[in-house]
Amino acid sequence: MKIQLRDPKEVMKLSRLGSFHQSKLSFLRSFLQEFKNWEYKRDLLDLDENGFGIVIYSFKKKNRIYSLICFANKISDQERSDRVIATKWDAAFTLFDGVPTKQDIERLKQNVPKQEVGRLSFKELTLSRANKSVRIFDYVVECLSNGNQPDNDKLAKVGYLYRTTAVYGSGKFGLADRFRIKNREEIYGPFRLEMMLVYLVRQFTFDQVNHIAKSKNPKKAVTLDPDISRNLGIGNSTGLGMAPFIVNHPLLLNNWIMARETALKQIREIKEVKKKDVDLIINCLQNSKKNIDNWTTESEYQLLKIYNLKKDLDLLLQYFSTKFDCEKEFSYNELYIWAKNNLGEECLEFMVSVIMEPYEQITNPLIRTMSADEEKFFTIPIEKTILDLKKVLELKYSDILKIDFKKKKNNQNFWFISKNKEEPRLANRFQDEGSDLEQPLAIARDICKLYERISNEKNSLKIGNFLMNNNDLRHVVRRAFITEKFPYAEIQDNTIGSKLMPIDMLRLKLSFFGAIKFDPRSDKWLRICMFQGAPLPTELTTSDDHWVYNSIN
Amino acid sequence: MKSFSEIDTTVKRASKSIGFEWGVAEELGKNIRLLEMFGLAGLKNLNSYFKIYNQKQFQKISLISKINTSTIAYCPIISGTNFLDQVINLETMDEINFENMAFPLLFLPFVSRSTEIIGKRIFLNIDEKEFLLNFNQSIYSNYLSSDIIDSAKKIKIKFIENKNTFEENEWQELYKLSEGTFVEETDQLKNSAAGAGLTDND
Structure with a gap:
């Protein structure tokens, strides 16, 4: 059975990315394995x-x-x-x-x-x-x-x-x-x-x-x-220092998400599931309940997410004890379809992480694909035409093209670099000073602008010639052609809208680091924990890789 | 010492601040990084150019032709961006000339990157200074100074056709030597060593 990778328009939404959890692909775990x-x-x-x-x-x-x-x-x-x-x-x-x-x-x-x-x-x-x-x-x-x-x-x-x-x-x-x-x-x-x-x-x-x-x-x-x-x-x-990173490094972002999505796809394609592997997954899920109980936060936003995770985790464990059948072919795929229809985003993505645990033959080769040679794709393909670009935008950015940036709420925020600390900051365009020095992080808005601009151009016009008079959109032309090749390179959401939760962007990155216990202190700042439960340096050679779930209490 | 990453970021921000669009500023960050990596004084030249950029007028060329002349000095950044964007068409011209360009070293990395797009080397003359730009992998030059070059009277760009540096007979001589590593096949080996046997067309 061939399973398709999940649609970037589903995975790359901020609320979904903000529900990611650590996994075997996380950098702190792969570091421990290597060293x-x-x-x-x-x-x-x-x-x-x-x-x-x-x-x-x-x-x-x-x-x-x-x-x-x-x-x-x-x-x-x-x-x-x-x-x-x-x-x-x-x-x-x-x-x-x-x-x-x-x-x-x-x-x-x-x-x-x-x-x-x-x-x-x-x-x-x-x-x-x-x-x-x-x-x-x-x-x-x-x-x-x-x-x-x-x-x-x-x-x-x-x-x-x-x-x-x-x-x-x-x-x-x-x-x-x-x-x-x-x-x-x-x-x-x-x-x-x-x-x-x-x-x-x-x-x-x-x-x-x-x-x-x-x-x-x-x-x-x-x-x-x-x-x-x-x-x-x-x-x-x-x-917020972390947030622009994932916008400024589209190829790296793609490679991280692609590794995760490929792992999920390959697990869903397993025809015969071994009982010992399922037992390991169930064990990790059960042990993780203790971690989740110790996940303390005062953030109402996160408390609701934890509440839903706990509730859904019980449902998931129930599914494993009553419905999951190792004798049936492709039972992980069946599990995923059930989870998609019955669990919230927080638990669905938690499950995606946990089901990787028995499968280092799948995850280990993927870890090697998670770096990126970004220079290689920096140059804009000038020989392509406006029609090519139009197709890319319509195919890869269809949800983004539906956003109406004439509405104030969709255009509310702007990203800037603070003069005092040279760090990224977010402010209200209609209340705060500085929007004239906005950073190029409003990708959705600029993509819409680009789409509108090219609609007046001849389809046969070469991109090189288009840029002659449209260098103000050069940065998004470059991105569009990167996204054409790398499906998970772009956040499929508005990064300047009134409903933006910047901590979703932070959590995405931190989950790939391997962080746990996300504790938002505001919508722009959070605390996390790393290496909790990890073997001590003197124990590294004899440790197992499932420590994340095993020893925290 | 400043790292290349710091150079890239700071140049990008400075270029936006002076008035270039973000997309062009991104190009400049990469370009100055490239010049500094090749040991050429990119940052120094850019800094000097930016000091006068908003005080003087520079010719902002759009469509590049075979011969480009102007009484007002060409902006190396706008010229370079357009050269990079138009290089596929320009390649057919064989040779391109600019007369009167400000801070021509800033034009060089655009040309170097163009060699990667068209898959051909380019020979670049900035007045008497010569640069052979090799697929954006290396720059061979008779110019080693780290001075500021504030203008060039003449810039010549010559596209170099892909051809070997050696003659066919020289190739054959070397090939003959390489044959010394081959094993003469007996009938037995012809039958067994390749795996397909002698009747692989049935």
Whole structure:
């Protein structure tokens, strides 16, 4: 049986993309898989009694070494902020390519804690900073220094000791450009070195908390139990900075979604389903109920999504126990059709993620397709005609062409870059200043404008000639021809409408990172957790890949 | 050192800010990145051009012809964008000339990228400076300075037909040598080694 890939007009709607969950394709999981056989080491721990100083970790294989250098600093409670406007953090990190010399460390000590206003070099691969969780960090130190383990329930409400507030890579602030490392065998997945940084930062949080507790009470202190450590991840606080990325990288977006959709298609095409595989899926679904119960948020938007997920998850498990028949051919396809008709978007996409669990023979080759050589498709095909372009727009953007941008509500917002922090922001076109400096992220509106413009042109006119007088739409002409080749390259929605929920765009990206426990703090900002339940670095070689569902409680 | 990614982003934003459309600004981000990667002073030249861009008048050519002359200096960005967009038609002209172009180094990456579109090398002269543009993979030049070139009296673009650099007899000589790695087939090998046997047309 040949199953069609799902229609981009169904999948690429923002509400659907905002319902995506982590899966075997997620970058943090594929990073752990790739690096599980690398040699992990803590090379230096030079902290004072309050936990301030330098710590260095490394991953090594043959001649390749990656070193994470951590700078832990003293800051006051008033200085601690997750917002991008902050200038000081509890700790700052950089992933160094190789083994840093004393001079490198000295140079980085002067620059890494400054983050955006510091300068990095091509020897550094990623950059980040993080703040302690005010809710639990001191509490954990207190417990350990008194010889006690912290209360699991209390920890579960937070899920991490530190929260990163930005992770930078790919040439930002002088970091190495991606082209310098893209041909390395271990770097074939997107954001792999960003994932390495976050993973090692997690270990830093455990080492620091243990060190402070021991310094406080050397005789009585105990170290954090490995089971408790494993159930702690790294938090992340994310604002709008992430949203334009998925618009600005259409080919990369396509490759991520295409991998996911291809995995679903291939699973639906499995003729004979093995019972042990179905048992694994059911096990993951059942275990995930605990995670979902611990998914705390004050956001009404997210609370409703979690409520629907829980309700639908029960229905899904019921389906598995009463209707799913391994003896029947193509029973995953039947499951998918049932789920599409009976579950909401949140649970449907959750199911799509979970059914990948037994099938690494399907997902592993797809992980290798998730990077993109964007330069290759940058040049506009000037030899094509207006008729070609018209066909692309009518076929690939038919839903978008129905949006009436003369209506105020469809045109309400604009994206801009803040002068203070050079970060993307969203504002109301009819109330706020700055729409004259709008960023080119209103793709739907500009596509409609392009369609209207070409309707007055001769079908035989070459694109090169059309552009002679229409360079104001050049950016969308380029996109249209990318979308022609790559069906999931475009969000099939309005990114400036009054109903826009920017956190849907953030969640899409974060789900591919492998984040869980999305906790919107507003419609433009959310907190998440990464690596919660993941094996500790010393356990990597013996760990299994289903840890996401297994150990969080 | 600034990374190429920083150069791309900043050039794109600066180009929009000075008055170019987003789509052209995207081209410029890639172009300056390309020049800097090839070791040519793209950013320096762009910066100097932008300093005078809104003070002086530049000729904004639309349709490029075989000979393009103007008393007002041509804008290298508008000329370059149109060259890139029209290169399939221009290729048939064999040679194209511009007289009087401002900051001609900014025109170069458009021409380099055009070689990739048409699948032919282009020989570019900016006055006495020579550039052989090879399918946007490399640039061979007698110009190694990182100076600002604020104008060019004459720019000559020559499309180079795809042909080998060697003669047929030279090829044959080398081919003969390569035959030294082949095995002479016996009747037995003819029967068995290819798999299809001798009666594969039945």
